[in-house]
Amino acid sequence: MSAVRYRPATLADAELAADMMTAAYPAMPQDPVIMRLRWESPRKGFAHGRFIAEGDGAPIGYLGWIHGPWDKLPDRHCEVEVWLEQRHLDRGLLVAMFAWIGEQAIADGARLLMSYCAEDEPEMLDSLAALGYRRERIERCWELDLRKHGARLVADAKRACDRQSGEGIELTTLARWSDPNGLRKLLELSNLTAQDVPHTLPIIDETYDDFARRMEAPDRPHDRIWIALHDNVPVSLSYLKFPPVRGTVWTSYTCTHPGFRGRGLARAVKLQGLAQAVELGVPVVCTDNDSENAPMLHINEQLGYVARPGFVEHHKRVTK
Ligand SMILES: CC(C)(COP(=O)(O)OP(=O)(O)OC[C@H]1O[C@@H](n2cnc3c(N)ncnc32)[C@H](O)[C@@H]1OP(=O)(O)O)[C@@H](O)C(=O)NCCC(=O)NCCS
Known part of the structure; x- marks a missing residue:
């Protein structure tokens, strides 16, 4: 695959994002209608960035950051997410994607990055560890x-x-x-x-x-x-x-x-x-x-x- 490019996602990409998230973690399918509604109406005061990753000119994954109003969050924590379709799964690519989205969040003022991945996603777990993320809590x-x-x-x-x-x-x-x-x-x-x-x-x-x-x-x-x-x-x-x-x-x-x-x-x-x-x-x-x-x-x-x-x-x- 040629170098991955990132483009900002628009509202019209909500269904595509839901499809790619589903292809990234099929155990938890994402609903396109609900995804669009969520994109249409973010919570008051919340800021976000949404991006589509493309390889060889075609979408391969979704990346995003979202955080609450900084005046209510002294720790300035920001959630970052990376969803790479399983057929493109590659540790190096995941590390690059997490690093890129982390930079976007930092550029928006984040001081603490937070990200979830599932316990049965070894490539995601390894990539986050390689970038210095610590395991903080477990959601059962x-x-x-x-x-x-x-x-x-x-x-x-x-x-x-x-x-x-x-x-x-x-x-x-x-x-x-x-x-x-x-x-x-x-x-x-x-x-x-x-x-x-x-x-x-x-x-x-x-x-x-x-x-x-x-x-x-x-x-x-x-x-x-x-x-x-x-x-x-x-x-x-x-x-x-x-x-x-x-x-x-x-x-x-x-x-x-x-x-x-x-x-x-x-x-x-x-x-x-x-x-x-x-x-x-x-x-x-x-x-x-x-x-x-x-x-x-x-x-x-x-x-x-x-x-x-x-x-x-x-x-x-x-x-x-
Ligand atoms: C979790 C929560 C919903 C429980 O509500 P609740 O009405 O007190 O729950 P119930 O009375 O139906 O049952 C609680 C059970 O947990 C048990 N329990 C309470 N503390 C416990 C503990 N530390 N360890 C083990 N069991 C415990 C109780 O004994 C009871 O079981 P029992 O009826 O068999 O004796 C309530 O504490 C809450 O609102 N927490 C904040 C919101 C939350 O965490 N929601 C879940 C998000 S996923």
Whole structure:
């Protein structure tokens, strides 16, 4: 292949990028519709760069950097990503691509580069190590066979619903909840609990507009967003994302308000979504959580999830 060239990606490249990401890591197909929506509407204050890598005049991969507003990120961390189609997989090329995208991020003011790759991507792991990235955290991934566990999950979901109802908690969906301030209350729960997800880098609160837009995306119909209500206040939330074109049905987020933890609520709301997926005929679902998130690891094991390769969060400090 001749020297690789990089060109800025435009919105029209979103589907191409989703295709190349899928070809780079087929175990996790990327949905083109969702990719385009994400590209169209970045989070408020977030900056990004997106590029298509070309070899012999044809696209071979996607590269990007993205970071939050620097005034909210004293560490100035910036995520960089490289997706090289597997048929072009080559350690030297990966090192060159990671080095190039890292330079772009540094030119935008980054002081710490962060990048994920999967545990079963040895070439990616080697390339990041060769460039001096350290392994910082592990995101555990899991999958659950609904054909095998469906009947049990449906029965457990019903039992959990009855138990919570006896304790004054209603398990319902966002579609059935008719509170005009519902989304604002959910955002409050989401932002509050996000800080309790084990993490190294700062987590920036989501704005209402960004949250509302995300919750309107076509992969999360409101009759599949499960919530637990106590006195009309959402105290727990769990939902699966259903990619409209391709990809695995995957948990988006599960959380419980700190004042209501340890009462089986997260398991109960997660079970409602799983039972619904069983009834929809979904064969398998996935989920992920930080390797230090003890309660979530425990819940996923109990629900019958089995491990699949996770993701390694890498960091590289680029200034003193
Ligand atoms: C993780 C989280 C959702 C759990 O919510 P919850 O409503 O308290 O969960 P549940 O009560 O349904 O279940 C918690 C289980 O973990 C167990 N648990 C709690 N701490 C634990 C620990 N340190 N080690 C092992 N198990 C633990 C509990 O005993 C309970 O299991 P049990 O019912 O079999 O006894 C909640 O802590 C949270 O919102 N955290 C922040 C958001 C987050 O991390 N979400 C997951 C992102 S992937």
